[in-house]
Amino acid sequence: xxxxxxxxxxxxxxxxxxxxxxxxxxxxxxxxxxxxxxxxxxxxxxxxxxxxxxxxxxxxxxxxxxxxxxxxxxxxxxxxxxxxxxxxxxxxxxxxxxxxxxxxxxxxxxxxxxxxxxxxxxxxxxxxxxxxxxxxxxxxxxxxxxxxxxxxxxxxxxxxxxxxxxxxxxxxxxxxxxxxxxxxxxxxxxxxxxxxxxxxxxxxxxxxxxxxxxxxxxxxxxxxxxxxxxxxxxxxxxxxxxxxxxxxxxxxxxxxxxxxxxx
Numbered sequence: 001x002x003x004x005x006x007x008x009x010x011x012x013x014x015x016x017x018x019x020x021x022x023x024x025x026x027x028x029x030x031x032x033x034x035x036x037x038x039x040x041x042x043x044x045x046x047x048x049x050x051x052x053x054x055x056x057x058x059x060x061x062x063x064x065x066x067x068x069x070x071x072x073x074x075x076x077x078x079x080x081x082x083x084x085x086x087x088x089x090x091x092x093x094x095x096x097x098x099x100x101x102x103x104x105x106x107x108x109x110x111x112x113x114x115x116x117x118x119x120x121x122x123x124x125x126x127x128x129x130x131x132x133x134x135x136x137x138x139x140x141x142x143x144x145x146x147x148x149x150x151x152x153x154x155x156x157x158x159x160x161x162x163x164x165x166x167x168x169x170x171x172x173x174x175x176x177x178x179x180x181x182x183x184x185x186x187x188x189x190x191x192x193x194x195x196x197x198x199x200x201x202x203x204x205x206x207x208x209x210x211x212x213x214x215x216x217x218x219x220x221x222x223x224x225x226x227x228x229x230x231x232x233x234x235x236x237x238x239x240x241x242x243x244x245x246x247x248x249x250x251x252x253x254x255x256x257x258x259x260x261x262x263x
Contacts (some may be wrong), residue, residue, distance in 0.1 A: 005128060007187065008158070009033065009035060009039075009043055010043050010046070010047060012032075012033045013043055013044065013047065013053070014042075014047070014052060014053075014064065014068065015028060015030070016029060016032040016033055017064050022063055022064070023061050023062065023063045024062055024063075025059060025060070025062075026040060026041070026044075026060070026062070029044075029062065030122050032229055042117045042237030044062060046199050048065070050067055050147065051065050051066050051070075052065055052067040052068055053065055055137075055227055072228045080250050081102070081104065081113075081198070081200075081207065081241060082102065082114055084144050084237065084240045084241065085102045085114060085127025085209065086238050087203045088118055088209070088240075089101065089102050089114055089115075089116050089209065089233075091233070092116075092209065092211060092229055092230065093116040093117075093118070093211075094204065095225075095226075096121070096211045096213075096222070096225070096226045096229055097118065097120075097126070098118045098120075098211050098212060098213035098218070098226075099115065099116065099117050099118040099123055099124050099125055099126075099211065099212045099213065100115070100116050100209070100210070100211050101114060101115040101116070101126055101139070101209070101210055101211075101212070102114035102115075102207065102209050102211070103139045103143070103195075103207045103210065104155070104206060104207040105134065105143050105147075105205070105206055105207055106131065107181065108121050108133060108155050109131040109132065109133060109134065109135060110131065110132060110133075110134050110137075110139055110140045110143055110207070110208065111129070111130075111131045112126040112127065112128055112129065112130045112131070113128065113207075115127065115130065118213060120217075121198060122214055122217070123213070123214070124191045124193075124212040124214060125187055125212075126212070126215055131237060132187065134147075135155060135168060136153065136186060136187060137186050137187040137193060137195075137196045138180075138181040138183040138186075138193035138194055138195040138208075138210055139181075139193065139195040139208045139210045140208075141168075141171060141175055141183070141195075141198055142175060142180065142181040142195040142196055142197045142208040142210070143205055143207060143208050144172060145172040145173075145175035145176050145181065145197070145206055146163050146176065146197045146199075146205040152172070154171075156168070163164055169196050170230050172218070179196060179231055180195065180196040180226075180227055180230060180231050180234075181194070181196070181208075181227065182194050182223075182227075184215060185215070188197045188212070190214055190215055190216060191212055191213065191214060191215060192212070192213060192214075192218055193194075193210055193211070193212045193225070194210060194223070194226050194227055194230050195208045195211075196208060196209060196210070196211075196233070196234035197209030197234060198228045198234045198237040198238045198241065198243075199238045199241065199243035200238075200241045200242065200243060201241060203243055206241075207255070209230065209233050209234050210230060211229070211239060213228050222230045222244055224255060236249065
């Protein structure tokens with residue numbers, strides 16, 4: 001079905017504003033949206049009347065206005081990671097042929113909120129509602145690695161063994177670098193788990209998405225394919241929740257140095 005041309009053009013104008021370029025002149029907008037000057041002015045006037053665009057200054061410049069923020073607020077208010085994540089988890093299970101699950105951060109625990117079991121008699125399953133500390137397993141560490149440094153320090157206070165603490169911090173560094181976590185027999189004996197974090201529109205890590213299976217059945221080819229599938233699924237879910245930064249680079253910038261490097 002063909003779209004309405006005027007609506008398409010208006011949306012293109014709104015989309016040309018970015019965090020790097022939040023204010024623009026008519027000429028700058030015209031360079032991004034190839035319209036005649038009269039047509040562009042008419043659309044800008046209409047968008048301004050609806051509170052979507054604000055004109056100010058001399059020479060005149062334009063920026064997004066309160067109407068866009070109101071739409072964004074209404075959108076984020078209706079976001080539910082479980083509802084949005086269901087089809088993503090289903091697709092992940094279909095791609096990997098193993099159990100796929102969605103986890104959310106609850107205090108110092110990661111809680112399984114959605115699970116699609118593998119179609120095999122021999123399979124790994126957490127079960128919805130099952131909780132584990134975020135310091136253990138791929139699904140927990142994938143969340144912990146991208147948590148605020150101060151929160152990580154608080155979570156690690158209960159660790160009495162210095163060697164265990166150092167080992168965990170080193171593994172979190174690797175997870176941040178890779179963008180995903182892998183565990184082998186850490187929670188379930190003979191199991192392999194691969195998980196990646198997902199983020200909300202405020203760029204906060206709120207959970208992880210992962211795949212689990214018996215290592216006896218899975219080879220390196222499966223592992224490589226599953227790493228790709230899991231990280232792509234995490235990115236898709238993050239984007240659906242309003243997070244558009246690159247997983248590794250964006251979150252590193254937000255978090256800064258890892259906690260053990262600053263002590």
